[in-house]
Amino acid sequence: MMSREVAWRVFAAEFNSSSLEIKGEGEKTPSYLISPLGAKMNRIFVVGVLTDNENVGNENEPVWRAKITDPTGTFYMTAGQYQPEAAMALAKLQPPCFVAVVGKFRTYSPEEGKLYVSIRPERIGKVEASVRDGWVLETCKATMDRISAMEEAMKLGEPTVEKLMQIGFSRPLAEGTVHGLQHYHPEDLSRYKGMVSDALKFLLPEYQTGPDMPLDAATPEEIEVEEEHDEVDKEALVLSMIESLDSGKGAAWDEVVQKAKSQGIDREELDSIANSLLDKGFVYEPVLGRMRKI
Amino acid sequence: MDREELAPHADELARVLGEKADQDKIMEELDRYVNLYRVSLEWAKRDILKKMGGNPNSVGDGSGRKNVSELTGAEQSVDLLVKVLTVNPKTIEVGGAQKSIVYGYVADESGRVPYTVWETESVQLKEGSTVIIRNAYTKEYKGTPQLNLGNRASVEESEEILDVASMPSGGSAEVKVADLAEGMNYVVISGRIGKPEKREITASGEKKNIVTGILSDDTGSAEFTVWKDAELKDGDEVRIIGAYVKSWRGMPKLNLGDKAEVQVLAKGTLGEISSSAPKARTLEDVEMSGGAMDVVVRGTLVDVREGSGLVMRCPDCRRVLQKSTCRVHGKVKGIDDLRIKSILDDGTSSMSVVFGKELTEQLLNISIEQAVKITTDERNPEAVKEMAEEKLFAHTLEVRGMVRSDDFGPMLIAREARFLEMDVREEGAKLLTDMEGFQ
Numbered sequence: 048m049m050s051r052e053v054a055w056r057v058f059a060a061e062f063n064s065s066s067l068e069i070k071g072e073g074e075k076t077p078s079y080l081i082s083p084l085g086a087k088m089n090r091i092f093v094v095g096v097l098t099d100n101e102n103v104g105n106e107n108e109p110v111w112r113a114k115i116t117d118p119t120g121t122f123y124m125t126a127g128q129y130q131p132e133a134a135m136a137l138a139k140l141q142p143p144c145f146v147a148v149v150g151k152f153r154t155y156s157p158e159e160g161k162l163y164v165s166i167r168p169e170r171i172g173k174v175e176a177s178v179r180d181g182w183v184l185e186t187c188k189a190t191m192d193r194i195s196a197m198e199e200a201m202k203l204g205e206p207t208v209e210k211l212m213q214i215g216f217s218r219p220l221a222e223g224t225v226h227g228l229q230h231y232h233p234e235d236l237s238r239y240k241g242m243v244s245d246a247l248k249f250l251l252p253e254y255q256t257g258p259d260m261p262l263d264a265a266t267p268e269e270i271e272v273e274e275e276h277d278e279v280d281k282e283a284l285v286l287s288m289i290e291s292l293d294s295g296k297g298a299a300w301d302e303v304v305q306k307a308k309s310q311g312i313d314r315e316e317l318d319s320i321a322n323s324l325l326d327k328g329f330v331y332e333p334v335l336g337r338m339r340k341i
Numbered sequence: 342m343d344r345e346e347l348a349p350h351a352d353e354l355a356r357v358l359g360e361k362a363d364q365d366k367i368m369e370e371l372d373r374y375v376n377l378y379r380v381s382l383e384w385a386k387r388d389i390l391k392k393m394g395g396n397p398n399s400v401g402d403g404s405g406r407k408n409v410s411e412l413t414g415a416e417q418s419v420d421l422l423v424k425v426l427t428v429n430p431k432t433i434e435v436g437g438a439q440k441s442i443v444y445g446y447v448a449d450e451s452g453r454v455p456y457t458v459w460e461t462e463s464v465q466l467k468e469g470s471t472v473i474i475r476n477a478y479t480k481e482y483k484g485t486p487q488l489n490l491g492n493r494a495s496v497e498e499s500e501e502i503l504d505v506a507s508m509p510s511g512g513s514a515e516v517k518v519a520d521l522a523e524g525m526n527y528v529v530i531s532g533r534i535g536k537p538e539k540r541e542i543t544a545s546g547e548k549k550n551i552v553t554g555i556l557s558d559d560t561g562s563a564e565f566t567v568w569k570d571a572e573l574k575d576g577d578e579v580r581i582i583g584a585y586v587k588s589w590r591g592m593p594k595l596n597l598g599d600k601a602e603v604q605v606l607a608k609g610t611l612g613e614i615s616s617s618a619p620k621a622r623t624l625e626d627v628e629m630s631g632g633a634m635d636v637v638v639r640g641t642l643v644d645v646r647e648g649s650g651l652v653m654r655c656p657d658c659r660r661v662l663q664k665s666t667c668r669v670h671g672k673v674k675g676i677d678d679l680r681i682k683s684i685l686d687d688g689t690s691s692m693s694v695v696f697g698k699e700l701t702e703q704l705l706n707i708s709i710e711q712a713v714k715i716t717t718d719e720r721n722p723e724a725v726k727e728m729a730e731e732k733l734f735a736h737t738l739e740v741r742g743m744v745r746s747d748d749f750g751p752m753l754i755a756r757e758a759r760f761l762e763m764d765v766r767e768e769g770a771k772l773l774t775d776m777e778g779f780q
Contacts, residue, residue, distance in 0.1 A: 054686045147734060170643070172735055191772070254770075
């Protein structure tokens with residue numbers, strides 16, 4: 048009996064940084080992609096915003112290429128004739144929308160030492176925002192588990208799968224961690240901790256601390272409330288501008304800048320509002336220089 | 342071999358000899374034996390030990406000696422110094438022929454491991470003895486190593502006596518129902534008795550009373566059989582000592598043989614083991630035990646499989662019809678039924694999950710009559726399956742039911758199911774607060 052490969056929960060930033068592939072020998076042994084945090088992936092499960100969806104094949108032999116963003120980056124995905132169900136599902140989807148994908152990794156190495164990764168979907172489905180939020184939380188937890196396994200491994204003199212399993216990590220994670228440590232030689236995992244905390248703040252916008260919080264104001268509480276209000280109002284304003292300037296392909300950024308200026312929002316402020324909207328997942332950039340409401 | 346290569350072996354000898362050791366002398370001897378007289382390293386070490394008053398059996402060739410806890414399940418040849426905890430003879434059938442084997446547990450200070458002796462002629466083990474096992478091999482079974490003594494293995498009594506607690510007394514800690522797995526011996530477990538039933542069976546021509554029932558704790562339930570007469574009442578809280586586990590279709594079952602003991606505890610000793618659902622377990626954990634009578638798991642539904650949706654069943658045998666034909670009863674008038682065959686994945690493992698008619702109706706929020714109507718109206722036999730894909734794919738479910746294993750792996754047959762709504766904000770805030778600790 049061959050058991051089905053488990054679906055790993057990984058963020059795009061971790062997935063895309065993977066550069067170690069362990070190829071299975073022979074027909075029946077699966078291949079694995081090892082992430083910098085030691086995820087030993089054959090199959091993954093992701094939920095995000097489908098932002099782009101294009102048939103790069105033709106009518107008779109469609110090949111769908113799609114992008115899915117999560118709070119940390121973008122997953123790239125291709126479905127062709129060997130993924131008929133996924134290709135058919137993609138053909139019906141109109142970006143932007145929330146989608147869930149179960150698929151296998153695939154790699155492309157244009158030259159020695161370079162490895163590009165993408166997803167070959169097995170199943171795609173449109174989902175609600177709550178499913179995306181649940182996935183972000185679950186993936187935060189899974190990522191933290193991998194970070195702690197990697198930290199334990201870095202503490203051990205000669206980390207082995209057995210030692211990590213004795214500490215209490217599962218065999219696949221212990222194996223992935225040992226492979227990952229050998230290949231990536233991580234020294235500092237703070238980048239990944241930062242990624243998790245950013246993803247959590249994406250779920251909890253009120254935890255986001257802006258750069259210019261009034262620190263020594265006389266009555267901080269009142270001012271904070273006011274500022275907050277102000278921010279939210281301006282975000283709503285910019286969001287409606289983007290929507291109104293959108294004629295189907297997204298609002299041209301230059302036009303948004305012009306319009307904002309006429310409403311008394313200067314360029315610097317607009318940049319920070321736009322970033323906040325992007326972070327919160329209200330808008331996305333279909334192409335550079337254009338913004339679109341999700 | 343130069344002195345650097347010999348050094349670890351000299352150290353090993355010094356350790357064995359303890360105070361009797363003179364490091365320089367050992368090195369000199371070792372060098373003489375190996376380099377001057379060309380004696381093999383293993384024999385050199387044994388001879389030196391003997392000469393200096395140590396036990397020659399306490400060293401191996403330096404490569405194959407391991408502690409029990411160091412076993413990985415991939416050793417092709419390994420030596421161990423262990424105490425034999427249990428010895429159980431058994432007859433099995435290999436390629437149509439009867440073969441005697443012996444199985445049980447051996448242990449050292451670092452842990453215990455199940456073993457099997459495949460050549461009972463050449464290898465004999467005595468319960469309670471301390472032995473040196475040479476040239477055994479290991480295999481992995483369900484994530485734990487198993488020791489095998491094949492035709493290359495040899496066993497000799499050791500003069501050194503290992504003081505490892507024997508298993509039935511303090512040796513084995515109490516386990517929970519969820520920990521039960523095929524092949525476990527000397528199990529100590531507490532729980533509540535359910536549905537005890539006396540039965541008379543005929544074993545080797547003799548009539549015998551046995552008792553069967555269900556034992557439950559806060560992690561789940563398992564069937565048990567007491568292979569002798571016993572007075573057990575429904576709701577009794579008991580502590581069982583010395584049971585063994587055999588699985589049927591992956592579901593672990595407790596067996597109480599001659600040596601097993603049942604202590605009836607005072608009511609309320611075990612606290613609240615209500616009839617409510619057991620604690621949720623990870624799929625990896627459930628897969629390891631191979632099966633369970635009553636289990637709760639949480640996971641994401643990652644696939645709706647072929648054969649899901651509206652199906653027709655044979656009125657005689659309930660087999661699913663293909664083109665109105667039963668493969669036993671031929672062309673029949675089928676009965677409508679609903680089911681969903683799916684895959685649940687919680688990030689630790691994945692498992693097939695089957696939902697029957699009632700649960701399918703509940704999860705999809707339709708009745709079977711509506712399902713039939715939709716299928717007919719849309720002229721699409723897959724209509725209900727597509728509906729299941731749309732409503733269930735990527736959603737998190739909590740499922741309670743029974744898990745059993747066959748050639749296709751473990752399968753969960755659902756009894757209860759519900760969509761799990763995570764409180765993302767609360768859990769996220771908690772995780773974020775926890776994280777600040779190390780940022």
